[in-house]
Amino acid sequence: MAEKVTISTVAQHAQVSRQTVSNVLNSPDVVREDTRRRVLDAIEALGYRTNRAARQMRTGRSQLIAVRIEPTRDGINGSVLDRFLHGLTDAAATAGYRVMLYTAAGPADEIATYDDLLSSYELDAFVLTGTDHGDVRTEWLAARGVQFVTFGRPWDNPERHLWVDVDGASGTAHATDHLIAAGHRRIGFIGWPAGSGVGDDRRAGWARAMRDAGLEPAAALDRQTPDGIAQGESVAGDLLRGDAPPTALVCASDSLALGALQAVRAAGATVAVTGFDDTPVARAVGLTSVSQPLAEAAAGCMDLLASALDGDHAALGHRIGPMLLQPTLVVRQSA
Amino acid sequence: MAEKVTISTVAQHAQVSRQTVSNVLNSPDVVREDTRRRVLDAIEALGYRTNRAARQMRTGRSQLIAVRIEPTRDGINGSVLDRFLHGLTDAAATAGYRVMLYTAAGPADEIATYDDLLSSYELDAFVLTGTDHGDVRTEWLAARGVQFVTFGRPWDNPERHLWVDVDGASGTAHATDHLIAAGHRRIGFIGWPAGSGVGDDRRAGWARAMRDAGLEPAAALDRQTPDGIAQGESVAGDLLRGDAPPTALVCASDSLALGALQAVRAAGATVAVTGFDDTPVARAVGLTSVSQPLAEAAAGCMDLLASALDGDHAALGHRIGPMLLQPTLVVRQSA
DNA sequence: TTGTAGGCGTTATCAA
DNA sequence: TTGATAACGCCTACAA
Numbered sequence: 001m002a003e004k005v006t007i008s009t010v011a012q013h014a015q016v017s018r019q020t021v022s023n024v025l026n027s028p029d030v031v032r033e034d035t036r037r038r039v040l041d042a043i044e045a046l047g048y049r050t051n052r053a054a055r056q057m058r059t060g061r062s063q064l065i066a067v068r069i070e071p072t073r074d075g076i077n078g079s080v081l082d083r084f085l086h087g088l089t090d091a092a093a094t095a096g097y098r099v100m101l102y103t104a105a106g107p108a109d110e111i112a113t114y115d116d117l118l119s120s121y122e123l124d125a126f127v128l129t130g131t132d133h134g135d136v137r138t139e140w141l142a143a144r145g146v147q148f149v150t151f152g153r154p155w156d157n158p159e160r161h162l163w164v165d166v167d168g169a170s171g172t173a174h175a176t177d178h179l180i181a182a183g184h185r186r187i188g189f190i191g192w193p194a195g196s197g198v199g200d201d202r203r204a205g206w207a208r209a210m211r212d213a214g215l216e217p218a219a220a221l222d223r224q225t226p227d228g229i230a231q232g233e234s235v236a237g238d239l240l241r242g243d244a245p246p247t248a249l250v251c252a253s254d255s256l257a258l259g260a261l262q263a264v265r266a267a268g269a270t271v272a273v274t275g276f277d278d279t280p281v282a283r284a285v286g287l288t289s290v291s292q293p294l295a296e297a298a299a300g301c302m303d304l305l306a307s308a309l310d311g312d313h314a315a316l317g318h319r320i321g322p323m324l325l326q327p328t329l330v331v332r333q334s335a
Numbered sequence: 336m337a338e339k340v341t342i343s344t345v346a347q348h349a350q351v352s353r354q355t356v357s358n359v360l361n362s363p364d365v366v367r368e369d370t371r372r373r374v375l376d377a378i379e380a381l382g383y384r385t386n387r388a389a390r391q392m393r394t395g396r397s398q399l400i401a402v403r404i405e406p407t408r409d410g411i412n413g414s415v416l417d418r419f420l421h422g423l424t425d426a427a428a429t430a431g432y433r434v435m436l437y438t439a440a441g442p443a444d445e446i447a448t449y450d451d452l453l454s455s456y457e458l459d460a461f462v463l464t465g466t467d468h469g470d471v472r473t474e475w476l477a478a479r480g481v482q483f484v485t486f487g488r489p490w491d492n493p494e495r496h497l498w499v500d501v502d503g504a505s506g507t508a509h510a511t512d513h514l515i516a517a518g519h520r521r522i523g524f525i526g527w528p529a530g531s532g533v534g535d536d537r538r539a540g541w542a543r544a545m546r547d548a549g550l551e552p553a554a555a556l557d558r559q560t561p562d563g564i565a566q567g568e569s570v571a572g573d574l575l576r577g578d579a580p581p582t583a584l585v586c587a588s589d590s591l592a593l594g595a596l597q598a599v600r601a602a603g604a605t606v607a608v609t610g611f612d613d614t615p616v617a618r619a620v621g622l623t624s625v626s627q628p629l630a631e632a633a634a635g636c637m638d639l640l641a642s643a644l645d646g647d648h649a650a651l652g653h654r655i656g657p658m659l660l661q662p663t664l665v666v667r668q669s670a
Numbered sequence: 671t672t673g674t675a676g677g678c679g680t681t682a683t684c685a686a
Numbered sequence: 687t688t689g690a691t692a693a694c695g696c697c698t699a700c701a702a
Contacts, residue, residue, distance in 0.1 A: 006695055017673045022697060032671060049455040053391040054695035057678045062388065064435075069421050072414060078615065082413045086404050089436045098456070100399075101424045101434040119384040121433070229619060258619050280413065281616050284564060284593050341679055352689045357681055367687060389679035392694045 005046045014042035025050065056122060065092060065305060066100045066117055067127040068110065079279050080294065081129060084151065087298030088127060095306045097124070111140050118146060125305045127151065131163075133197065147308050149301045153322075155197030162308065163322045164300040168198060168276075169205030171290035171327035172250055175274040176209035178288070178329055179248040184272060188221040188239050188246035190232060190256050202252045202276065221246055225256070232259020233266075240267045248272035248335065254279045257287055261334060272335035286333035293325050300325065340381045349377035360385065391457060400427060400640060401435045401452055402462040403445065414614050415629065416464060419486065422633030423462060430641045432459070446475050453481065460640045462486065466498075468532065482643050484636045488657075490532030497643065498657045499635040503533060503611075504540030506625035506662040507585055510609040511544035513623075513664055514583040519607060523556040523574050523581035525567060525591050537587045537611065556581055560591070567594020568601075575602045583607035583670065589614045592622055596669060607670035621668035628660050635660065 003009075011018045016039060023031045024039040031039075042048070056062045067088060072078030089099045102117060104110035114137070117123045125147035131138055133156050141148045142161060149162040172189075179187050189206040192199030207217040223239060225231040232255060239246055240263060249264075249271060251257035257275030264271045275282050278291035300323050338344075346353045351374060358366045359374040366374075377383075391397045402423060407413030424434045437452060439445035449472070452458045460482035466473055466489050473496060476483045484497040507524075514522050524541040527534030542552040558574060560566040567590060574581055575598060584599075584606060586592035592610030599606045610617050613626035635658050 004695095007697095008695080018696085019673060019698095020671085023672085026697075030671075035671080047454075049451070051392075051695055052456050053388045053397070054678090055697075056388040057386075057392060057680090057695080058697045060678090069417075069424055071421055072417055072615070078417045079407060079413050082404075082407055082417050085436065086406055086438060089404055089438050093438065099436040101420065101436060103421060103424050103428065116384070119382075121387050279615075280407070281619050284616050285620065339679095342681095343679080353679090354681080354689060354691095355687085358688085361681075365687075370687080386679055389694090390681075392679080392696090393681045395694085 005048045006051070007048070010039065010042045010046055010048050013046055014039045060122060061124055061309075062122045063097050064100050064121065064123050065097050065125045065127060065302075066102055066123050068104055068129065069101045070129070071103075080277050080292070083294040084129065084298050087295035088302060090295075091299040091302035095302050097302070097306070107136050110137055114140065114146070118144075124309055125149070127301050127305070130198070131155070133195075147305060149304045149308075151297055151301055153197065153324075158322065162304045164297050164304065164325070165322075166292045166297060166325045166327050168201040168290075168327070169208065171276060171292075171329070172202045172205035172252070173209040173212075174205075174327070174329045175250050175276075175288070175290055175335075176206050177213075178331065179250070179272055179274070179335060180209070180213045180215070182248075182272065182335070184248040185215060186221065186244060186246045187215070187248045187250060188223065189217070189250050189252075190223045190225065190235050190239075190260060191252035192227060193224045199252055206250050220244075227253050227255050229255050229259040229262070232256035233263045234259070236260035236263035237267070240264065240269055240271065245269070246271065248274075250274050252276055254282045254287060254289055257282070257289070257334075258285065261285065261287065274329075274335045278330050282330075282332070288332045288335035289330055290327045291330045292327050296325055340383045341386070342383070345374065345377045345381055345383045348381060349374045395457060396459055396644075397457045398432050399435050399456060399458050400432050400460045400462060400637075401437055401458050403439055403464065404436045405464070406438075415612055415627070418629040419464065419633050422630035423637060425630075426634040426637035430637050432637070432641070442471050445472055449475065449481070453479075459644055460484070462636050462640070465533070466490070468530075482640060484639045484643075486632055486636055488532065488659075493657065497639045499632050499639065499660070500658075501627045501632060501660045501662050503536040503625075503662070504543065506611060506627075506664070507537045507540030507587070508544040508547075509540075509662070509664045510585050510611075510623070510625055510670075511541050512548075513666065514585070514607055514609070514670060515544070515548045515550070517583075517607065517670070519583040520550060521556065521579060521581045522550070522583045522585060523558065524552070524585050524587075525558050525560065525570050525574075525595060526587035527562060528559045534587055541585050555579075562588055562590050564590050564594040564597070567591035568598045569594070571595035571598035572602070575599065575604055575606065580604070581606065584609070586610050588612060589617045589622060589624055592617070592624070592669075593620065596620065596622065609664075609670045613665050617665075617667070623667045623670035624665055625662045626665045627662050631660055 007018050007021050010021045021039050024036050092099050102113050104113050128150040130152040131150045131154050153165045154160040191203045210217040223235045225235045249260050254275035254277050257273050260273050275287045275289040278289040282289040342353050342356045345356045359371050427434050437448050439448050463485040465487040466485045468491050488500045489495040526538045545552040558570045560570045584595050589610035589612050592608050595608050610622045610624040613624040617624040
């Protein structure tokens with residue numbers, strides 16, 4: 001077990017005062033070059049690392065950011081959070097931060113957790129994955145001046161706070177374009193009930209691409225249902241049994257798409273299907289799907305946070321604003 | 336923004352010294368009942384929370400445990416880590432700990448990260464997911480007296496350190512039994528190359544169940560391949576084209592099973608298939624699979640750690656040892 | 671440019 | 687049973 005090496009140890013070793021060591025670390029420009037050199041060498045030689053707890057006590061900053069790990073719902077979309085978390089952890093480490101996990105049963109519970117985390121761990125910031133209209137969490141955080149960024153736009157007001165998002169409309173538009181290019185004309189959409197920002201956005205992309213191609217995004221081809229494989233299968237089945245069944249289906253999630261695929265197979269039909277999120281399941285069953293740049297999104301969240309917390313970037317003149325990333329379409333056998 | 340309430344605030348409010356407040360918190364038995372009451376009331380009224388950084392500086396303990404978030408390889412098995420992490424975060428919170436994430440490119444990088452995390456954040460313990468024969472990481476940690484627990488047995492020596500694991504052999508044996516009960520006799524196994532503890536274990540379960548039923552786990556029915564859908568498909572295809580093809584296949588992973596399922600479909604055969612891990616993909620495609628009790632495993636890891644770290648359980652006389660949990664078979668259409 | 675002094679909130683030691 | 691004192695490692699004044 002190595003001896004504990006503190007700032008004093010370094011100071012002794014470098015023949016300077018503790019303060020000079022601290023200056024080398026925190027205000028390098030204020031210390032003479034050769035002294036700086038000497039101190040840096042000592043730090044290197046001794047393997048000194050600043051003790052975060054001590055620093056935190058003085059500065060009130062923990063270099064810790066928190067993110068919620070949600071229980072995997074139908075499981076399929078769990079991998080999205082997974083990849084996002086990995087990217088965030090990487091980006092955070094690079095920026096000198098670490099990621100702490102927390103769970104919460106609901107919004108109220110989540111706010112209680114914020115309170116706890118903030119007052120006892122002094123977390124520097126939160127990363128929220130997704131927001132709703134009138135999100136109580138973001139209001140709570142903003143009211144207390146806590147830094148946070150959301151992965152997902154605040155749908156009611158884009159200026160409300162820092163966010164990073166992926167352009168879902170663009171994703172479904174890509175998928176729709178791809179189908180149109182393949183000769184499809186009757187292209188249906190299976191998405192979530194109106195009211196969820198994300199769902200509305202994805203539906204809008206389909207409708208836009210249809211209109212841009214001179215096609216009508218008819219209500220008869222536009223279905224709404226809660227997320228899930230069974231739901232997708234049921235709704236797709238309805239569509240396929242309709243008057244003028246679609247020859248292709250754009251779905252708002254891989255879960256819905258997977259259900260749709262099953263309905264198509266059951267009906268013995270040949271209908272192209274696209275999903276959203278490019279989950280492992282999509283890869284496994286050959287489902288064409290819209291892929292979100294999750295590592296980039298995570299890095300974006302961290303950039304925004306670092307910018308707000310450290311003020312470096314702001315000082316450098318390029319204050320970073322919200323960012324909307326473009327997804328890509330991964331084409332497989334299903335479409 | 337609420338005023339900062341420290342132990343001194345509480346002391347004033349309760350008309351006692353700071354130390355007494357500390358005692359109420361850390362050695363309740365040493366303080367008189369009515370004083371304790373008074374202090375507790377003050378804590379409640381003021382909403383006091385102990386500052387972890389300050390406590391950490393004194394005690395050297397951070398109440399933080401670290402776990403690595405791995406990049407999802409073929410993606411399918413990512414959900415396993417996901418569920419484990421969720422369970423761990425929950426269990427940790429209950430035990431008064433928090434989970435910190437880190438990534439690492441390889442064993443060497445991982446050890447460098449240990450060093451960093453330990454010396455600058457003073458982490459209390461690590462949770463490793465899986466170990467190999469002669470794992471350098473566990474040796475490094477053990478040599479430095481760092482607490483850790485592995486989710487996965489140390490295959491060369493069960494006594495080496497704390498661990499929690501799921502009985503993989505039991506899982507594949509269940510699957511095999513299930514197939515035997517359904518009338519199958521020629522049951523093949525598709526697993527990983529010999530040498531990986533986990534893979535060998537799962538293979539052993541199949542072989543044992545076969546023998547127990549008076550059947551021969553013939554080499555002709557036993558295949559080894561790296562993990563992956565493509566690999567599973569290829570190997571299963573070979574088996575199906577063999578002299579006396581199996582009527583059922585037990586696979587060491589859902590990835591392999593999924594590939595096998597595709598090979599079966601391509602061959603137009605009717606062959607039962609079982610997988611391992613009960614991933615979302617298995618649920619999606621109706622694959623019978625062995626399900627690991629991940630939340631329990633995570634809770635077990637935390638229990639072991641808390642026991643070692645806090646010594647409470649040890650003091651109470653029931654020192655907790657390694658634990659081997661039983662998986663369950665989730666039966667779906669594929670078998 | 672460098673050094674000295676003080677304090678962040680907590681707990682351990684020891685005296686009252 | 688309670689309270690005063692010191693110390694954990696660092697950083698921010700301020701003085702030299």
